[in-house]
Amino acid sequence: xxxxxxxxxxxxxxxxxxxxxxxxxxxxxxxxxxxxxxxxxxxxxxxxxxxxxxxxxxxxxxxxxxxxxxxxxxxxxxxxxxxxxxxxxxxxxxxxxxxxxxxxxxxxxxxxxxxxxxxxxxxxxxxxxxxxxxxxxxxxxxxxxxxxxxxxxxxxxxxxxxxxxxxxxxxxxxxxxxxxxxxxxxxxxxxxxxxxxxxxxxxxxxxxxxxxxxxxxxxxxxxxxxxxxxxxxxxxxxxxxxxxxxxxxxxxxxxxxxxxxxxxxxxxxxxxxxxxxxxxxxxxxxxxxxxxxxxxxxxxxxxxxxxxxxxxxxxxxxxxxxxxx
Numbered sequence: 470x471x472x473x474x475x476x477x478x479x480x481x482x483x484x485x486x487x488x489x490x491x492x493x494x495x496x497x498x499x500x501x502x503x504x505x506x507x508x509x510x511x512x513x514x515x516x517x518x519x520x521x522x523x524x525x526x527x528x529x530x531x532x533x534x535x536x537x538x539x540x541x542x543x544x545x546x547x548x549x550x551x552x553x554x555x556x557x558x559x560x561x562x563x564x565x566x567x568x569x570x571x572x573x574x575x576x577x578x579x580x581x582x583x584x585x586x587x588x589x590x591x592x593x594x595x596x597x598x599x600x601x602x603x604x605x606x607x608x609x610x611x612x613x614x615x616x617x618x619x620x621x622x623x624x625x626x627x628x629x630x631x632x633x634x635x636x637x638x639x640x641x642x643x644x645x646x647x648x649x650x651x652x653x654x655x656x657x658x659x660x661x662x663x664x665x666x667x668x669x670x671x672x673x674x675x676x677x678x679x680x681x682x683x684x685x686x687x688x689x690x691x692x693x694x695x696x697x698x699x700x701x702x703x704x705x706x707x708x709x710x711x712x713x714x715x716x717x718x719x720x721x722x723x724x725x726x727x728x729x730x731x732x733x734x735x736x737x738x739x740x741x742x743x744x745x746x747x748x749x750x751x752x753x754x755x756x757x758x759x760x761x762x763x764x765x766x767x768x769x770x771x772x773x774x775x776x777x778x779x780x781x782x783x784x785x786x787x788x789x790x791x792x793x794x
Contacts, residue, residue, distance in 0.1 A: 605687075
């Protein structure tokens with residue numbers, strides 16, 4: 470834990486290692502619930518009509534509103550900003566200092582640590598940002614293929630981009646929503662000034678606010694539909710991170726998000742996961758609904774939605790309610 474190259478540093482030296490090994494395991498009930506959810510999602514996809522045979526280079530790389538070349542420029546800009554942000558995160562020598570707090574009933578103890586290097590990729594926000602960046606790179610390439618006619622990607626690649634687009638759109642909305650209405654208010658309530666400031670750095674604002682702007686632009690411009698039969702794919706993305714967070718807990722002794730703490734009593738932990746998956750499915754369903762309305766109404770609703778669910782410096786900086794203990 471004291472190794473300067475370890476991604477989770479400055480751990481409490483008095484922390485009892487045997488107790489940590491007992492406390493960093495998910496409860497059996499929550500393991501069973503997540504297993505059942507994954508099984509149900511896979512079973513649904515096994516028999517659902519995903520319409521993957523309908524995806525084409527034109528639908529992935531083209532647009533009924535702008536030329537493929539203009540769409541390629543837009544996507545290249547999003548991809549470049551995404552890659553630049555990831556590079557700044559990973560190669561930042563200072564990293565960020567974090568001290569997650571947990572709810573009553575948790576077996577975990579708060580600790581301060583420094584997160585830097587590749588460990589920055591362990592957070593859900595960063596993983597969603599990475600998925601979105603990879604999507605824009607692939608989608609930009611397809612737009613250029615359409616412009617120059619130099620290649621025709623295999624159908625599996627086009628289908629993967631389709632799924633990545635839908636998942637990134639719903640994930641961006643979920644990340645922004647949770648940060649605005651759960652994480653920032655919790656930091657304000659606990660009086661965590663450093664944590665509040667962290668939410669308003671440019672990198673954090675990019676990943677918590679610009680993410681939804683990028684995906685809404687993509688929603689308006691591209692010709693790929695969002696299908697209700699694809700909702701389980703997005704659910705599996707969320708459940709993948711739940712499993713990842715458990716593995717990261719075993720590795721580092723840390724859970725970043727209080728609502729993903731697997732050591733909470735089953736009823737509490739299960740409620741958090743079910744609510745998160747429900748919100749994710751609701752945002753996915755909203756994207757499906759937006760696809761069915763006129764462009765002008767869709768654009769207005771998206772703009773209003775962005776204003777409502779983001780929290781930027783333009784909305785005002787929150788002040789802590791009390792001093793941090």
